[in-house]
Amino acid sequence: MKNQEKSIGKWISILHRQSQIYLNRELKSYGLNSSEYIYLVNLAAEHDGVNQKQLSDMLIIDNALTTRAMKNLENKGYIEREKKRSDKRAYTIRLTKKGIGIQPIILKNWTGIISKGMNEAEKDSIIQRLIAMSNNAVKATKKE
Numbered sequence: 076m077k078n079q080e081k082s083i084g085k086w087i088s089i090l091h092r093q094s095q096i097y098l099n100r101e102l103k104s105y106g107l108n109s110s111e112y113i114y115l116v117n118l119a120a121e122h123d124g125v126n127q128k129q130l131s132d133m134l135i136i137d138n139a140l141t142t143r144a145m146k147n148l149e150n151k152g153y154i155e156r157e158k159k160r161s162d163k164r165a166y167t168i169r170l171t172k173k174g175i176g177i178q179p180i181i182l183k184n185w186t187g188i189i190s191k192g193m194n195e196a197e198k199d200s201i202i203q204r205l206i207a208m209s210n211n212a213v214k215a216t217k218k219e
Contacts, residue, residue: 119178124169
């Protein structure tokens with residue numbers, strides 16, 4: 076394998092850009108985009124809602140970007156934000172019926188498309204390696 080082909084960053088970058096193109100195309104008719112997708116997918120797993128700060132931390136996304144995305148998703152009717160009684164600056168985020176209803180479209184096919192020809196063990200192995208690489212990247216960027 077050539078050195079250029081061994082560049083993990085190159086292939087992750089290509090995969091990321093292609094996923095954005097795919098998601099933007101698939102979600103356009105719903106008024107959504109690829110940057111909102113990640114929030115909706117993760118909120119679906121949080122049936123009781125999640126604190127907005129926890130959501131940012133979980134996704135390793137800047138709080139300001141999450142706030143902006145939450146306002147957009149709320150305006151579009153996909154989520155509801157409820158101020159916490161104990162801290163009026165903090166919000167609990169939940170999917171609305173519209174947000175729950177979009178889940179099958181959001182989850183449609185992308186994982187199947189990119190993992191075509193792989194068995195479950197191969198998919199699991201890739202996910203474990205990507206998690207390890209992501210953790211390494213976070214450690215490297217969080218150094219002060």
